Amino acid sequence: MAATSKATIPSSSTIHGSISTLNNPKLLEMSYYFTILSPTDTPLFNIAFGTSKGGGDGIARFRFPETAQYMNQFIIHSSLDILEEAQWTNGGMYLKHIDTYPPAAAYITAFLTPSGARFLLLHQPPNLPSSTSTTSGLGSSSLLGTAGSTTRASSSSIAANPTSPQTEEAVRQFMNEVYENYVKTAMNPFYKQGMEIKSPVFRARVNAAGKKWL
Amino acid sequence: MAVPPRHATMQSISNGNTAQGNDRPPTQQSQQQSQQSPGLRVPSNRKTIYDRHLNRTRNAELSRASFAFLFGEMVTYAQRRVTGIQDLEKRLNEQGYPLGLRLLDLLFYRSTSTSSSALSSSSTSSSPPNRPLRIITLLHLIHGPLWRLLFGRAADALEHSVSAETANEYMITDNDPMVNTYISAPRDMNMLNCAAYVAGIIEGVCDGCGFETKVSAHNQPTELWPSRTVFLVRFGDPVMEREKVLERAGIK
Amino acid sequence: MSDNTRGVFSLIIINKAGGLIYQREFQAGLRKLSTNDYLVLAGTFHGVHAITRSITPKIPIAQPTPSPATGTTGPAAPGYSYPNPGVPVSGLDYLETDKFRLTCFQTLTGTKFLLFTDPLTGSVEGIIQKIYELYADYVMKNPFYQIEMPVRCEAFDRHLGAWLRGRT
Numbered sequence A: 001m002a003a004t005s006k007a008t009i010p011s012s013s014t015i016h017g018s019i020s021t022l023n024n025p026k027l028l029e030m031s032y033y034f035t036i037l038s039p040t041d042t043p044l045f046n047i048a049f050g051t052s053k054g055g056g057d058g059i060a061r062f063r064f065p066e067t068a069q070y071m072n073q074f075i076i077h078s079s080l081d082i083l084e085e086a087q088w089t090n091g092g093m094y095l096k097h098i099d100t101y102p103p104a105a106a107y108i109t110a111f112l113t114p115s116g117a118r119f120l121l122l123h124q125p126p127n128l129p130s131s132t133s134t135t136s137g138l139g140s141s142s143l144l145g146t147a148g149s150t151t152r153a154s155s156s157s158i159a160a161n162p163t164s165p166q167t168e169e170a171v172r173q174f175m176n177e178v179y180e181n182y183v184k185t186a187m188n189p190f191y192k193q194g195m196e197i198k199s200p201v202f203r204a205r206v207n208a209a210g211k212k213w214l
Numbered sequence B: 001m002a003v004p005p006r007h008a009t010m011q012s013i014s015n016g017n018t019a020q021g022n023d024r025p026p027t028q029q030s031q032q033q034s035q036q037s038p039g040l041r042v043p044s045n046r047k048t049i050y051d052r053h054l055n056r057t058r059n060a061e062l063s064r065a066s067f068a069f070l071f072g073e074m075v076t077y078a079q080r081r082v083t084g085i086q087d088l089e090k091r092l093n094e095q096g097y098p099l100g101l102r103l104l105d106l107l108f109y110r111s112t113s114t115s116s117s118a119l120s121s122s123s124t125s126s127s128p129p130n131r132p133l134r135i136i137t138l139l140h141l142i143h144g145p146l147w148r149l150l151f152g153r154a155a156d157a158l159e160h161s162v163s164a165e166t167a168n169e170y171m172i173t174d175n176d177p178m179v180n181t182y183i184s185a186p187r188d189m190n191m192l193n194c195a196a197y198v199a200g201i202i203e204g205v206c207d208g209c210g211f212e213t214k215v216s217a218h219n220q221p222t223e224l225w226p227s228r229t230v231f232l233v234r235f236g237d238p239v240m241e242r243e244k245v246l247e248r249a250g251i252k
Numbered sequence C: 001m002s003d004n005t006r007g008v009f010s011l012i013i014i015n016k017a018g019g020l021i022y023q024r025e026f027q028a029g030l031r032k033l034s035t036n037d038y039l040v041l042a043g044t045f046h047g048v049h050a051i052t053r054s055i056t057p058k059i060p061i062a063q064p065t066p067s068p069a070t071g072t073t074g075p076a077a078p079g080y081s082y083p084n085p086g087v088p089v090s091g092l093d094y095l096e097t098d099k100f101r102l103t104c105f106q107t108l109t110g111t112k113f114l115l116f117t118d119p120l121t122g123s124v125e126g127i128i129q130k131i132y133e134l135y136a137d138y139v140m141k142n143p144f145y146q147i148e149m150p151v152r153c154e155a156f157d158r159h160l161g162a163w164l165r166g167r168t
Helices: A002-008 A015-022 A065-078 A080-087 A131-144 A148-160 A165-187 A200-213 B007-014 B016-023 B026-035 B064-078 B085-113 B135-151 B196-208 B237-248 C035-055 C124-138 C154-167
Strands: A031-037 A043-050 A094-101 A106-112 A118-124 B157-160 B169-174 B213-219 B229-235 C008-014 C020-025 C094-096 C101-106 C112-117
Touching: A031 A065, A031 A165, A031 A200, A043 A065, A043 A200, A065 A080, A065 A094, A065 A106, A065 A118, A080 A094, A080 A106, A080 A118, A094 A165, A106 A165, A118 A165, A165 A200, A165 B085, B064 B085, B085 B135, B085 B196, B085 B213, B135 B157, B135 B169, B135 B196, B196 B213, B196 B229, B229 B237, C008 C035, C008 C124, C008 C154, C020 C035, C035 C101, C035 C112, C101 C124, C112 C124, C124 C154
Parallel strands: none
Antiparallel strands: A031 A043, A031 A118, A094 A106, A106 A118, B157 B169, B169 B229, B213 B229, C008 C020, C008 C112, C094 C101, C101 C112
C-alpha cells in the first residue's frame, strides 16, 4: 500500500510527504474549489486545490473526478440564491457556511466584498467508507508518534467536519487573504470591475493562501 | 490509487499555461512563478502591485496642486466635443463612477486591517465593519469614512427630503468641495458643477453596495460658502421596496 | 505696517503678446481711463518694457582666475553677462509720479502684472507675489481658462478682493 502510493507520487519527497503516503491521503484531505463571481454572477477566477496542512500534498481529489469540472461550478452557482438571501440579512463580509449539496457532500462557504463580488469556496471531504474508518486512521497516525501526527490530527478534524469553528476560522483567514489580493487587483488601473482576473501573480497568491490556511 | 490529479484540467479552463503548476512540490513555487508567465512584465525591483501594501498612504499626502492640475485636465478632456452642460456633467460622473466601485473595497479593506476605528465607531469590537444594508447606514458611510478617505474630513450635512413624494431623495452637502477649489465656471455655464465627478464617485459606491442610485451635484452658494455644493442622491424604486422589507424584518 | 493700509489702486495683467487680459480697480484714487485707453496703456507699456530690456547693458563678469594647468584663459569664454546670470534681465521695474507708483512684475512665461499703488505703500513686492500666487492658483488651475485670453475667473476675483480687503 505504502509502496504503491510512493511509486505514484514520486515528487513528494519531504518528510511530511512520506508520512502522508503512510496513511491513505484520501482519508484525510479535503478537496477545495474556489471561485470569484462578479456581482452579476460572471465567473472571474477559479482554482482547485487540496489540503496542504499537516502534510497534505495540496492536490484536489474530488469524489467524482470525471464530472467535477462542471459539477463544482454547478453546485456553487446553485447556492447563489441562498447567498443573495443571506446578503441582505447578514451585514458581515464573511457569511460562513451557507449551503450544502448532500449528493456530493459539498459544502459552500461564502464571502462578500462590499462592492458585491462573491468569493465562494466549495469543500468536499474525502469519500469515507464510514465514520469509524476516520477514527482508525487517526489511531494509526497517533501510533506513529512523529511530530507531524499532532497537526495531522487537527487537520483531519477539519476534514471530518467542514462546519466546525476551526474550519470556519481557517476559511475566514483564507478569504481575508484573498480579499486583500482582490483589492490590489481592483486597484490596478487596467482592471475594470467584472473582468476576468488573469494575473498569474494573483493565482499564485491564492494558491499560497490555500496552502497556508487550508 | 493516486490518479493523475483532475484539477489540472480544471485549471486549464481559466488559465491554460499555468495548469501544470500545482504538480510540483511547493519549494519550486517561487521559481515557477517567474517561469510560467512569459507575457507578464515584472518591474525591475521584482515588486508587483501584489507586493505593495494597501495601507501605505495613511500618512503620505498628495500635493493639492498636482491634483488640481490633473483634475483640470480631466475636465478639459471631458469637454471635448461635448454637447452641453448636462453632457459634460454626465461625462464627469462617468469618470468618477469606477473610482467609487474601487474605493469601496479599499475603504473596507483599510478599516478591517486597522481594526474597527474608522468605520464602526459605535461598536467597540475589532470585528470588521458590516456591509451597509440600509440606506441610512450607507449614507453615513459616505458622509463620514468615504469623505475622510477622499478629502480628509467629513461632509458638512446629511439630510432627507421633507416631502413625502420624494422620500427616496437624500442630500449630502459639502460647503467647499475640494475638486472645485480652483475652478470658476464661465458665466454662460453657471449651472455647471464639476463636483459631478464626486457625484459619480458616490454613485459608484452606492451601486457597489447594491443600491441603485442617481446622484447629481448642484450649486447652492451662500454668502459664506460661495462654492457650496449639494449632492442629491436619488434611490431607485427597487431599493426603496427592499428598504421597506428590511425595515419590517428589523434589519439594521 | 501702517503704510500698507495705503491704497492699492488697480491691477493690470498683460499677456506675453502685449494684450490686456485683466483690469480691475480696487480703490478710487486715480482718474479713470476708458477701456480703449487701458488697451493702449497695456500695449505701450509692453513695447517700452521690451525696449528697456534690450537696452539694459551687459556687464563684464568677473574673470575666472586662470588655472595654472591651462595657463591662458581663452578670450572665447563669454566675458559679458547680465548682473545676475541666473535671472533674466528684467527691464522696466517701476514708474513713479508724486501721486502714484506703477510696479511691474514679469513672470517666467512673460506675463506682466502692473500694480498701481500709492507712492507711500510699502512692501509692494509682497503684494505682487501674493497676487501672482492667487493668479497661479485660481487662473492657471482653472480648466475653463484659456491661456493668453482675458481672465474671467470668478474665484480669482473673489480671492483677490478678499485678500486685499483683509490687508487694509
